[in-house]
Amino acid sequence: MNRYIPTLAACITMLLTLTPSAAATLPSGVKKSHYGTMPDGTVIEQYRLTNANGIVAKIITYGALMTELHVPDRQGKLGDIVLGFDNLESYLKGHPYFGATIGRVGNRIAKGKFTLDGRDYTLARNDGPNHLHGGIRGFDKVVWKAEIVPARNGAAVRFTYVSPNGEEGYPGTLTATVTYTLTDTDELRLDYTAKTDQATPVNLTNHTYWNLAGGGDILNHVLTINADHYTPVDDTLIPTGAIAPVKGTVMDFTTPMPIGSRLLSLDNSPRGYDHNYALNDSGKGMRLAATVYEPGTGRVLETFTEEPGVQFYSGNFLDATLEGKGKTVYHQYYGFCLETQHFPDSVNHPNFPSTILRPKKTYKTATIYKFSVK
Ligand code: BGC
Numbered sequence: 191m192n193r194y195i196p197t198l199a200a201c202i203t204m205l206l207t208l209t210p211s212a213a214a215t216l217p218s219g220v221k222k223s224h225y226g227t228m229p230d231g232t233v234i235e236q237y238r239l240t241n242a243n244g245i246v247a248k249i250i251t252y253g254a255l256m257t258e259l260h261v262p263d264r265q266g267k268l269g270d271i272v273l274g275f276d277n278l279e280s281y282l283k284g285h286p287y288f289g290a291t292i293g294r295v296g297n298r299i300a301k302g303k304f305t306l307d308g309r310d311y312t313l314a315r316n317d318g319p320n321h322l323h324g325g326i327r328g329f330d331k332v333v334w335k336a337e338i339v340p341a342r343n344g345a346a347v348r349f350t351y352v353s354p355n356g357e358e359g360y361p362g363t364l365t366a367t368v369t370y371t372l373t374d375t376d377e378l379r380l381d382y383t384a385k386t387d388q389a390t391p392v393n394l395t396n397h398t399y400w401n402l403a404g405g406g407d408i409l410n411h412v413l414t415i416n417a418d419h420y421t422p423v424d425d426t427l428i429p430t431g432a433i434a435p436v437k438g439t440v441m442d443f444t445t446p447m448p449i450g451s452r453l454l455s456l457d458n459s460p461r462g463y464d465h466n467y468a469l470n471d472s473g474k475g476m477r478l479a480a481t482v483y484e485p486g487t488g489r490v491l492e493t494f495t496e497e498p499g500v501q502f503y504s505g506n507f508l509d510a511t512l513e514g515k516g517k518t519v520y521h522q523y524y525g526f527c528l529e530t531q532h533f534p535d536s537v538n539h540p541n542f543p544s545t546i547l548r549p550k551k552t553y554k555t556a557t558i559y560k561f562s563v564k
Pocket of ligand 1: 507
């Protein structure tokens with residue numbers, strides 16, 4: 191039998207590379223499995239990403255959405271900190287964008303209308319009078335193609351979707367990608383790209399509902415948002431066009447505040463937060479957008495982004511009608527979202543950063559969710 195006998199040089203190399211912390215880590219990697227089958231027979235795959243510290247993220251090709259994310263608490267115990275379901279059938283029955291990739295344009299477009307280069311466009315209306323999160327069949331409800339891609343510091347999967355010209359009313363064929371990378375430094379990094387053959391608005395985001403306690407309501411989670419301004423809205427949640435200071439209002443999260451401390455005193459969104467914050471240092475690349483700390487488990491989520499804004503949504507419309515993973519009923523405020531994005535209804539507000547992508551240009555943006563404990 192041929193046995194491997196290490197040479198002296200190999201032994202020295204092994205000793206040098208096996209530092210105490212490296213010895214305790216696991217190899218990061220990706221595993222693909224069958225998740226379910228669409229009514230038309232299309233197979234939905236699940237990709238399980240693991241990192242060196244045991245963090246596990248699971249993403250499926252339906253909606254390029256994250257179904258599970260297991261991260262350690264202060265005691266090192268892993269817990270699933272995102273809302274979702276146990277099977278494809280539940281996702282197909284309809285849900286409020288749990289874990290999903292959102293596009294072609296995340297957030298609202300007033301009355302589903304805009305004018306671009308002198309042409310009027312009408313989009314699908316799926317939120318009262320408005321267009322929301324890409325329409326009736328947005329990027330959260332389509333099947334993406336997945337491929338495992340190399341990552342320098344972890345494990346990665348790239349999802350691609352080609353949105354046909356005219357889909358939900360949008361102009362141009364758009365090829366969008368989102369790459370999920372789970373790094374060995376405990377970050378989940380989302381890199382987005384898009385290319386088009388006609389000018390079109392694009393605003394991709396992720397709609398994960400976080401619950402750092404792994405269950406219950408999120409009202410005691412302590413939130414900080416790196417924004418001195420927000421975009422006030424009308425009673426259909428369309429921005430008025432103002433970029434208003436948060437100082438002295440219940441919108442102010444520039445210092446850490448429990449999410450539930452001022453929830454019910456909001457104008458125009460009486461059930462809770464559902465607002466876009468205009469992040470500080472817009473245009474300066476990747477920077478901290480928000481930090482959330484859960485005192486019970488010690489879990490901390492930091493969100494970094496290259497985007498100008500973040501929609502903070504406190505799970506107001508969860509209403510105990512959905513039974514999620516492990517038969518958990520999702521009550522109001524059982525999860526919150528931090529949707530990094532361009533501002534809502536940007537196509538109708540020339541004073542907001544533009545969402546228009548033109549042919550030959552590449553849309554490129556990234557958001558990082560970083561996990562730790564304190
Ligand atoms: C919107 C909410 C909406 C939620 C889920 C959020 O991004 O701002 O108004 O209810 O998504 O549908």
